[in-house]
Amino acid sequence: MEAIPSSMPGSIYLSQEFNLSMIYSTTDKVVLGFLGRALSLEMTAVQQHLTVSRLLKLRGFDEISEKFQHEAHEEMGHADRIIGRMLMLGVAPNATQLRPAQLGDSLPEVMAVVHAFETELVGFYQRAVEHCAANDDFDNKLFFEQLLQEERAHVHEFANWQQMLKPST
Ligand SMILES: [Fe+2]
Numbered sequence: 001m002e003a004i005p006s007s008m009p010g011s012i013y014l015s016q017e018f019n020l021s022m023i024y025s026t027t028d029k030v031v032l033g034f035l036g037r038a039l040s041l042e043m044t045a046v047q048q049h050l051t052v053s054r055l056l057k058l059r060g061f062d063e064i065s066e067k068f069q070h071e072a073h074e075e076m077g078h079a080d081r082i083i084g085r086m087l088m089l090g091v092a093p094n095a096t097q098l099r100p101a102q103l104g105d106s107l108p109e110v111m112a113v114v115h116a117f118e119t120e121l122v123g124f125y126q127r128a129v130e131h132c133a134a135n136d137d138f139d140n141k142l143f144f145e146q147l148l149q150e151e152r153a154h155v156h157e158f159a160n161w162q163q164m165l166k167p168s169t
């Protein structure tokens, strides 16, 4: 069988190449599962933060609205890194569980929703890191650790912003 050209720019065989390598990927299936769920969670975060940003803008909180715009772009960057990782490991990106944005009835409720979601992400990446550590998968452990650190920073940022949005008494 004729070899599939792998590095030719604009190769029409690119997707076929990834589909073939998907079948033969030797990466731990649990790690691939973490990556797939991570992609779903990061895409959910993009939608959630953009929604909150718009809500805040409508209510006149322009400064924090812009912070959420920036946050959404950071989450997009995370999704981009995960997609790159999945392609490198020979699997097609497959986010399948985009959650609807949660709104809440009040600004404190919206902020609490966002804080809870980011805390969930921290727990998720913590479990991914622990799995990789238990299986001596240092490369993927490092990958998830970086995301874990950045999500921890988000949790702290949101806690600060919650304070900023509290009505002064
Ligand atoms: Fe993220």
Ligand SMILES: [Fe+2]
Pocket: 045, 075, 118, 121, 150, 151, 154
């Ligand atoms: Fe985040």
